[in-house]
Amino acid sequence: MRKCSLSNSTALFNKIAENATLYIPVDLEKGRVAYKKYADGMKMSDALKTDRSAKDFFFPQTENLMEFKTEGKSIEIIDNRSEAEDFVVFGVRACDVKSLEVLDKVFLAEPVDSYYKNRREHGVIVSMACTRPTETCFCGTFGIDASAPKGDIECYKTDDAFYFNAVTEKGEALLAKLDGVTESSDEKAVNEQKEQIKKVLDKLPLKDLKADEFGADKTDKFFNSPEWKNLSEACLGCGTCTFVCPTCQCYDIKDFKTNKGVQRFRCWDSCMYSDFTKMSAGQPRLTQMERFRQRFMHKLVYFPTNNDGMFSCVGCGRCVAKCPISMNIVKVMKTLGGKNND
Amino acid sequence: MTNVKEPLIPTVCVITDIRQDTPDVKTFRVLTLDGKKPFIHKPGQCAMLSMPGVGEALFSITSSPTNTEYVEFSIKKCGCVTSWLHAAEVGQQITVRGPYGNGFPVETEFKGQDMLFIAGGIGLAPVRSVINYVRDNRANYGKVDIVYGSRSKDDLVFYKEIIDEWKNDPTVNVHLTIDREQEGWDGHVGFVPNFVKEVAEKFDEDKKAKTTAVLCGPPIMIKFTLQGLGEIGFNKEQIYTTLELRMKCGIGKCGRCNVGSKYVCKDGPVFRMDQLDALPDEY
Numbered sequence: 001m002r003k004c005s006l007s008n009s010t011a012l013f014n015k016i017a018e019n020a021t022l023y024i025p026v027d028l029e030k031g032r033v034a035y036k037k038y039a040d041g042m043k044m045s046d047a048l049k050t051d052r053s054a055k056d057f058f059f060p061q062t063e064n065l066m067e068f069k070t071e072g073k074s075i076e077i078i079d080n081r082s083e084a085e086d087f088v089v090f091g092v093r094a095c096d097v098k099s100l101e102v103l104d105k106v107f108l109a110e111p112v113d114s115y116y117k118n119r120r121e122h123g124v125i126v127s128m129a130c131t132r133p134t135e136t137c138f139c140g141t142f143g144i145d146a147s148a149p150k151g152d153i154e155c156y157k158t159d160d161a162f163y164f165n166a167v168t169e170k171g172e173a174l175l176a177k178l179d180g181v182t183e184s185s186d187e188k189a190v191n192e193q194k195e196q197i198k199k200v201l202d203k204l205p206l207k208d209l210k211a212d213e214f215g216a217d218k219t220d221k222f223f224n225s226p227e228w229k230n231l232s233e234a235c236l237g238c239g240t241c242t243f244v245c246p247t248c249q250c251y252d253i254k255d256f257k258t259n260k261g262v263q264r265f266r267c268w269d270s271c272m273y274s275d276f277t278k279m280s281a282g283q284p285r286l287t288q289m290e291r292f293r294q295r296f297m298h299k300l301v302y303f304p305t306n307n308d309g310m311f312s313c314v315g316c317g318r319c320v321a322k323c324p325i326s327m328n329i330v331k332v333m334k335t336l337g338g339k340n341n342d
Numbered sequence: 343m344t345n346v347k348e349p350l351i352p353t354v355c356v357i358t359d360i361r362q363d364t365p366d367v368k369t370f371r372v373l374t375l376d377g378k379k380p381f382i383h384k385p386g387q388c389a390m391l392s393m394p395g396v397g398e399a400l401f402s403i404t405s406s407p408t409n410t411e412y413v414e415f416s417i418k419k420c421g422c423v424t425s426w427l428h429a430a431e432v433g434q435q436i437t438v439r440g441p442y443g444n445g446f447p448v449e450t451e452f453k454g455q456d457m458l459f460i461a462g463g464i465g466l467a468p469v470r471s472v473i474n475y476v477r478d479n480r481a482n483y484g485k486v487d488i489v490y491g492s493r494s495k496d497d498l499v500f501y502k503e504i505i506d507e508w509k510n511d512p513t514v515n516v517h518l519t520i521d522r523e524q525e526g527w528d529g530h531v532g533f534v535p536n537f538v539k540e541v542a543e544k545f546d547e548d549k550k551a552k553t554t555a556v557l558c559g560p561p562i563m564i565k566f567t568l569q570g571l572g573e574i575g576f577n578k579e580q581i582y583t584t585l586e587l588r589m590k591c592g593i594g595k596c597g598r599c600n601v602g603s604k605y606v607c608k609d610g611p612v613f614r615m616d617q618l619d620a621l622p623d624e625y
Contacts, residue, residue, distance in 0.1 A: 052416035066351055068437075075394060075435040076356045081346075111349040111606075118346075219602050223622045250597030253590045254348070255395050262394040265349075269596070277598060279588045280421035282561075284624045286603075298600065305603035333456050 002164045003185035011161065012181045013038050013090075019177060020086035020124070023057070025050045035089065037337070044091060046158060048134055053246030053316065054089050054096045058119045061104060061243075061268050065115065065253070068262040078261075081114065084122040091128040094149035095139040095316040099246030100125070102314065105307045106249050107186045115266075124170050127151030129197060136317030138206035140331065141303060144314060147197035153336065156190045206315075212302040213337040216309050222301060227335050232292035234325040239270035241319035241328070242295065247312045250276070271295050296332045349593050352392065352437035355380050358412065362434055363499045364492075367464055368428055369404065369416040370448070372438060380438045383407055385448055385471040386584055387539045388613045392423070392594050393430075399423040400589045400607070403441060404467040406474035416467040416499055421567030443611045445554065446472050446582060448479075455554040456484035458542060460536045460567055462559025463492050466499050467613075468584050470556050480513060484552065489541055491519040491534040495527050517541050517579035521546040534559065535566035543574050550574070555581045559595065568615065585618075585625050601625050 004012045016022045024039035025045040033047040035054070067078040101118075107116035127149035130137070139146055148154065152171030156163040163185060166172040177184075201207060214222075242248040252269040255262050269276060271294045277285050285291050303312035313329055320328040359371035372391075374380050380390070383403050392398030399421070405414035419428045426438045430436075439550040445454065457476055461469045488508060492498045498518065508516050519530040519537045530537060545553065555571060557564055564583060571581060587606045594608035602621040604610065613621075 065348075070394055073431070073434045075437060077351065077354060077437065079348070079351055081348065089552075106595055111374070111597060112347045113350075114348040168398075217603075219622060223602075249595070251590065252401075252596070253398060255397060257395045264394065264398075269598075271597060271600075274416075277588050279586070280424075281586060284587060290624065297602075297622075298597075302600065302603040 001185050001187050001190065002178065004162045004164070004182045006157075006160055006162065008181060009044065010041055012162065012178065012194060013042070013044075014040060015178055015181045016088050016090070016174070020088045020174075022088045022089045022090060038090075046195035046336045048130060048132055048137075049093060049316065049318065051318075052123045052244060053318070054092045055098060055103065055127070055246045055249075057087065057089055057123055058100065058116055059107070059249060059268075063115060063266055065264045065266050067260075068255075068264065069260075070262065081118070086122050086124075088126060090126045090150055091155070092125050092149070093128060093130055094124045094144050094146045094318070095137075096246050097127050097149055097151045098126060098139070098142070098144050098314045099316070101302075102126070102247040102307075102310065102312050103249055105310065107301075121316045124174050125151035126155050126164075126174075129154075129156045129193065131157070131193065131199055131200075132236070134198070134206060134317070135205050136320040137204055137315060138209050138317065139315035140201060140204075140207060141211050141315050141333075142230075142311050142313060146201060147194040152162040152340070156193050158189050158193055161185075161189070165188075190328060206330060209333060210337065211311060211333065213301070214302070214311070214333070216305040218301045219297070219305075222297065222336055225336055228289055228293045231327065231332055231335060232289040235272070235288050235292050235327060236325060237272050237274070237288050237291065238324060239272045240324065242270040242272055242321050243268060244318040244322050246314060246316055246318070247299070271298070296329060298304075299329065300333070347527070349439070352390065353380060354435050355438040357430060357432055357434045357436060360599075362447075363416060364497045366419045367416055367497075369498050369500075369565065370427065370430075371412045371414050372436070372481065373412050375435075378522070379411070379413055381413070381441050383413070384445030385439035385475045386445035386468055387441040387443045388592070388607070388611060389413075389415070389438055389442065390439045391427070393426050396426045397423045398437075398590075400442070400592055402471070402584070402611070404470050404537050406478060406481065408475055408478035413473060416464065416470070426529070426600035438471045440592060442607050444609065446473055446612050448472060451552055452476075453482050454552075456549055456552050458487045458538075458553050458555040459486070459488045459490075460534065460538050460555060460557045460559070461488075461490045463497060465559035465563070466490055467558075469556055470500060470503075472556055473514075477508075477511060477514065480482035485567040486514045487517065488514060488539060489517045489519070489534065489538050491521070491532075491537060493515075493521050494524050495520055497501060533566075534563050535570050538567050539574060541571035542571065542576070547575070550576065553580065556584045557581055568593050581615040582612055583615065583618065585613060587625060 025034040026036040027045040069076040107113040130146040299312040404416040590596040594605040599606035
């Protein structure tokens with residue numbers, strides 16, 4: 001285990017930024033927290049969560065896929081993919097680390113999405129254990145341990161120091177480069193923090209939320225539940241939940257005409273929108289109830305069915321905090337999850 | 343990076359022939375720029391066609407894999423990309439990627455079976471691929487019946503091929519129908535579901551048992567045809583259909599065509615009726 005005193009954090013960040021673009025969570029105005037490209041002296045936020053997850057680094061909200069030049073009846077495809085730059089995302093919480101595993105299941109499954117894979121290969125995740133999980137947190141429901149956040153390098157921040165453990169080869173390589181700004185340490189402080197985190201986790205209001213009732217092959221059990229109507233009644237279909245969600249990955253592909261040609265880009269889309277499934281031949285999900293149901297059935301049943309039981313929710317609580325009508329996956333699970341969630 | 347294959351990046355191809363099949367359906371013949379077939383496919387599979395700046399959309403491949411020269415798409419004018427295609431001329435380049443989806447099990451479950459093909463309107467487009475595949479591998483399949491209907495005689499897609507080739511094939515029985523009486527039409531008049539029942543009712547029990555039905559058309563036609571086939575003793579394991587949902591990626595990632603735990607673009611578009619029944623009713 002390596003240690004870097006907090007008073008030395010600027011030197012640490014500068015060292016990381018020497019070899020790769022570094023992103024750290026930063027406090028912005030009006031209580032917003034976002035990852036920002038590190039510049040000398042920048043202060044890291046102590047907030048529990050960034051408003052948007054680390055998903056953006058690997059699956060950005062919009063990205064150009066290719067360009068076309070057209071002339072008369074001819075088309076030329078311009079493949080302008082290039083090797084991604086090496087980058088480090090610092091301070092990713094356990095839930096968001098796990099979300100990348102969920103996204104991997106989609107984008108790295110054959111046929112592999114080369115845009116995503118490129119960024120995954122060049123990105124290093126330095127995680128951060130959660131010393132102050134909050135009332136909207138329920139990562140434990142999905143078997144995630146906020147005191148063991150994983151990533152490429154597992155990081156703990158105490159009152160006076162960062163502690164690092166490399167988890168993957170990529171993590172080892174980065175940590176080796178930081179020898180000059182870190183020192184060897186025992187695990188005492190980290191073990192104490194882990195105990196402390198477990199105590200906080202035990203007091204969380206959602207600590208008893210169970211996902212056991214959901215999972216693979218439970219479509220018939222939940223699809224026709226009369227509860228969907230009540231649950232979805234107030235849903236505005238704004239899609240906020242999907243945009244702040246670290247595991248939502250549905251996308252749209254569209255063309256944009258520029259002066260020089262056509263850009264084909266990909267952007268996030270949402271199953272909460274009526275346009276998502278609308279065809280000239282008809283609309284298979286006519287009401288918001290059906291669209292609302294799709295989102296939660298996908299996270300709690302369909303995705304686990306296709307991925308060895310892995311849920312497509314990591315309990316980060318962003319949708320709980322951001323939904324304008326205070327509807328969320330927790331309420332859905334409590335309502336449909338039967339006696340386990342009384 | 344650029345030498346890594348990216349499934350979303352298409353190939354430039356060219357339209358080499360356009361045939362006006364009905365007032366709103368055209369069939370496009372497509373080749374690579376060096377005059378080859380853009381891909382090898384299975385009957386029932388689909389491909390993404392696009393015109394940069396207009397959009398990309400998924401279409402069923404209507405030509406049979408046994409056609410070694412070209413692939414064809416029969417496209418009804420109904421939206422943005424299709425309207426653009428209908429205005430296109432021979433020599434126009436388009437982009438193609440695919441083929442996508444599972445296709446019909448022509449080399450497994452269909453082998454040795456009597457085939458009953460049922461289609462309504464543009465629904466014949468994907469079915470034509472299987473019909474011609476079966477005709478070109480005739481020894482592998484039993485008797486073939488084709489029941490096809492449209493609103494009017496003018497809306498029967500592939501009419502020339504049906505009359506010149508399928509009707510003249512002694513190993514194939516073609517049963518055509520149109521919805522309403524029309525001058526110059528002395529064939530059957532009535533809706534496809536009733537006509538299918540009429541045709542299949544005459545099958546003896548032995549033939550019914552060894553028949554596989556392939557069904558494609560508007561949802562309402564599928565619904566009543568299934569009902570009719572059920573009444574005369576067909577079970578759901580004998581009936582296959584192909585679905586159409588909105589798709590963007592074609593490779594099971596963009597999420598649009600997700601129905602239950604299946605992605606229509608990847609796990610479909612061909613489903614056996616009992617498999618389809620196991621999915622939520624959202625297609």
